[in-house]
Amino acid sequence: MAAQARTVRSGSAAEERRRPKAAPAAPSRPQLHVVTSAAKGAGAAIDGLSRxxxxxxxxxxxxxxxxxxxxxxxxxxxxxxxLRTQMIENSFEASSIETHIARLNQDIEEDQTRLDALETSLPQKAEEMGMTMQQGSLSIDLSGYAAAHADSGEGAR
Structure with missing residues (x-):
């Protein structure tokens, strides 16, 4: 296919300057209307849905x-x-559990101090009761242990 040749007219630019230009089309303006208050109730809902x-x-x-x-x-x-409500409930529960744990830890510390005080006063109370500290170690050998009733002959009756 052969390309079509372009032709240029010598007076075309001058002719366009002489022709009056058409005014650009004015942009269409939105139509204005008065908005009346909608009726209250079901009529307003139906009107809103239709709009x-x-x-x-x-x-x-x-x-x-x-x-x-x-x-x-x-x-x-x-x-x-x-989710926010659940997070608040969980936060409240966690804080109440933390206070409960702190209270239990405080109770444990109080009980531990009482136990330590009793352990330190134990030797003094034992001396007051007439007990003496053990001197040396004591061991019991049970390797030769025999039942007492087997030696006395109770089985012969």
Whole structure:
């Protein structure tokens, strides 16, 4: 295929300057209208739904997309509220458990100090009762142990 040759007219630029230019089209302005207060109650809800349906038809947006988006937003809001409430409950429970643990640790420390005090006073109380400290070690050998009733002949009766 052969390319078409371009032709240039010598007076075309001058002709365009002589022709009056068309005014650019004014941008379309939105139409203004008076908004009246909507009736309260079920009539307002129906009116709002009809406006939403008209808006979705004008925007090429399906009503299902709007409903899904609203359901998603409501679900995320409720989910965040539930999670926040659960976190607060867990935090309260954790703080009450921590105070309970601290109280138990304090009780353990008090009992340990009482036990230490009793252990330190034990030798003094033993001396007051007339007990003496053991001198040297004592061991008992049970390797040659025999039952007492076997030696006395109780089995012969």
């Amino acid at each position: 939403l349906a008209a808006w979705t038809r004008a925007r090429n947006t399906s009503m299902i997309h709007i409903v899904v988006a609203l359901a998603f937003l409501v679900a995320t809001l409720l989910g965040s509220l539930v």
